[in-house]
Amino acid sequence: MFSFLKKPQQVPAWAASFFKADEFDAFMQALESVLASRELRYQIVDSVVHLNGHAALFGQMGLLNLAQTCKLSSPANWERIIQTHFHEMEQNANFNRQFEQQVKDYDYVKEFLAIRLFNKEVPKDGKEIFVKKDFAGDAFTMLSFDLPQSVVNVKPEQARWWNRDPEELFETGKKNIEKKYSFDFSRETVSDFDIWFIRDEHHFVPNFVFSLDKYPALNGEYGSLIGVPNRHASIIYPIENMETIQAVNSLPFILSGMFNEGPGSISKNLYWYYNGVFTTIPYELDEGKLTVRPSLEFVQVIEKIQAEQ
Incomplete structure (x- = not known):
């Protein structure tokens, strides 16, 4: 095993919002231990582990x-947790090799198609790698494959192979x-007012926004405040009175x-859903203010609302 890992003197920007220095060092030590046990050659660049050599079943892994x-x-x-993640990545790599052989066959892949919300700040290496639609604020809707062990984006060239209208795909x-x-909804009291939470282990909790009108309890007379901080959680507050x-x-x-904690961070935005449209309510947080x-x-x-009360 050849290690190119040098322990940083400080927490890098990609982990600084949730890790303290000692936590980051502990994470990197656990990661290096797993890599060594698997006899993998690797290089860590920013938040990505690049793997090579005969023992590597996949090329890179985001951290x-x-x-x-x-x-x-x-x-x-x-x-x-890291060992389990590697095992799932290896299983996914094996499935992907079979999947790639049939990916041009729309009748085969259509059952794997999915959509999900994604953050606009994801790095793209200077080229478009997503099939996407605008959502609102700092999030967009991405066409994906929901595979047995992972969720991956549909590439633009793959969508062109199928010769289907993008709206049909989405x-x-x-x-x-x-x-x-x-979607498992629960009503909870936070700061003396009630909000609806959705939490689950799957990656598609925020997808409720695409079917919000199916849930009357989540729609107030003047719409709802919506939060989709990460892939496993969403927040809804129906607007009815001055408690808003x-x-x-x-x-x-x-x-x-919740955005900083993740995993699968999507949006810090506070959205207002009203008359079928999502808009943002801009805010700034500066040292707790x-x-x-x-x-x-x-x-x-x-x-x-104030005039009516």
């Missing part, structure tokens, strides 16, 4: 989501996820924390 997953557990479990992906996954001001002043702290800059339309709705 951000893995590190965020470890952060949610005791450090004593990190090496086991609609197929939407329906596939609706059939395969459920308290929600607007509290939710950014919750969303920012919150500044909110709502749109004129949102202010007018709040004024209308």
